[in-house]
């Protein structure tokens with residue numbers, strides 16, 4: 001399994017697969033075809049259906065600047081290899097000088113057809129939670145200690161930057177008011193939730209509101225193309241920071257404790273990415289928000305010093321109860337249902353952790369089993385519900 005750091009990418013929203021990935025692809029082809037003076041870019045599958053709403057065209061055009069680019073949305077040609085496929089055709093003085101197919105495979109990562117590059121090394125000897133848990137128990141290791149044993153030397157420094165970026169995204173979201181950019185004219189809610197919480201005297205409502213305010217803050221920062229951290233994607237980037245910030249405020253956590261929690265969350269996200277998918281276009285929203293919720297539940301369990309079995313149980317509950325969740329962003333924009341969904345998942349992660357701490361010893365389902373189920377369910381979900389913006393809420397919304 002690869003480094004847990006790969007799951008966390010600091011960059012601009014609103015979508016890891018629809019803006020970060022295509023932007024990276026555009027920079028790659030610009031560099032590959034240096035003599036070109038113009039590009040035609042054909043988007044297929046989910047990129048074609050929701051590319052406009054996700055600002056894919058802007059991300060690509062900006063990356064190719066100052067060269068001219070024309071974006072074509074091909075919603076007819078089926079994608080046989082990956083639902084997020086792009087063709088870049090390079091021109092010089094009107095003649096084709098090269099072309100390149102690229103797949104945006106989720107979490108901001110790309111696969112370049114015909115190129116053996118960007119292959120980062122596998123640094124963990126295990127690929128499933130079951131194997132990791134067995135190894136830890138045999139060697140008397142906690143999950144943070146297991147990560148420390150196999151991770152690259154500078155991972156704590158990187159996770160520290162990740163946390164700084166997450167907190168900055170929360171601050172930015174809480175500082176803004178008015179409407180979010182885009183035709184839906186959605187009012188920003190983070191600030192409202194945050195300040196109404198302070199006025200409210202009922203402690204339990206106050207706590208719920210705090211988690212939601214943080215989740216909204218990051219999701220709204222993402223929706224306005226601000227800087228966020230994929231956890232594991234842009235669309236689901238509010239869940240983990242909300243749970244961590246809430247825990248930090250409540251438990252006065254040190255940065256070391258936050259980094260341990262981020263590391264364990266990253267381990268869960270990496271196991272899901274290795275064995276299933278973290279892409280909404282691939283497996284629906286269960287792969288994005290469900291994975292984010294599992295990561296956040298494991299982080300919450302780590303903060304509470306729960307053992308390996310309880311941490312697994314918390315992540316398993318969080319993912320299991322997102323199984324089947326479809327991706328149907330209204331107008332193809334990462335706002336409805338995405339923003340609210342981050343807040344719901346953040347609360348669910350905390351509840352999953354509580355349930356896991358109370359019911360340990362009674363579970364029958366492993367995290368690995370749920371991850372496999374999530375992948376198989378994702379492949380069975382009708383294609384319209386996998387980030388096409390053509391089904392569900394996206395179809396009915398007027």
Ligand code: SF4
Nearest residue numbers: 235280285288327338
């Ligand atoms: S519905 Fe879920 S998977 Fe789809 S764009 Fe929104 S957050 Fe991402």
